[in-house]
Amino acid sequence: MTNAYLDVGMQSRMNRIINPKDNRVVMLAVDHPYFQGPTTGLRNMSNTIKTLLPYCDCLMTTRGAVRSNIAPEDLGSKPIMLRVSGGNSVLFDELSDEKLTVTIREAIRMDVAGVAVSVYVGSANQQQTILNLTDMINQAEEYGIPVLAVTAVGKNMARDLRYLSLASRMCQDAGARIIKTYYCEEFSRLVDAVAPTAVVVAGGKYSSPPDALQMAYDSVQAGAVGVDFGRNIFQDDNPVGMIRAIRAIVHDNHTVREAMDIYTACLPGAVKLD
């Protein structure tokens, strides 16, 4: 096929995010301070990014972190998925009160591969957050920049197939190129419901290496293109071992047991991140 039939800018950026050789991605989420402030594992954000950047395929982060916490020599070494929604904080129970926080012009200037917007379906601010997503899609598509929709879940919302499929399908219909959601039982039904749109799975709160690796394994087995994990990597006692084990599952189809062997082999000398 010739490129004449493709939106080449969009395809080029999608290829930078999701490896076209295996259609898989290990995205590292370090965007949490935008509403959580100094999160454990991200207090020394520059060190966390320096330590883990070599092992991720794509870094999901914020404008401030790109400016202040990626070493100049590392800029451009990995594609950036830039969070462009915010306005909330952990000080309020209702997390859904977000608006767009970064312009498309700024995202282009920063040479990002994609932009990410959270959508809180079923929340007090459902319409506002869906319109954040569609506004950004309208702007980003003009420049061939993919939009990743985060199916964010408020404190009182269920993380089950019914809810997550509803939210994911709504994001697909809005025009998102990649959907980030949580793992749930019968996850392949969610992937089928939004096919062929790429799905990546969020890690959620820190659990344990075997549980997080099992979630990564189950996600890709169910058809996800990969994971966008944060806390289960940077809050682990062995963060490099953890991200290397996740890579083995996502890119090399390792079992959880094989991935745990990689994790264990990295334990001597493991350095916890602040």
Ligand code: 5RP
């Ligand atoms: C917050 C986000 C985070 O990036 C997401 O939750 C992934 O991080 P973790 O694996 O720690 O849950 O999008 O809205």
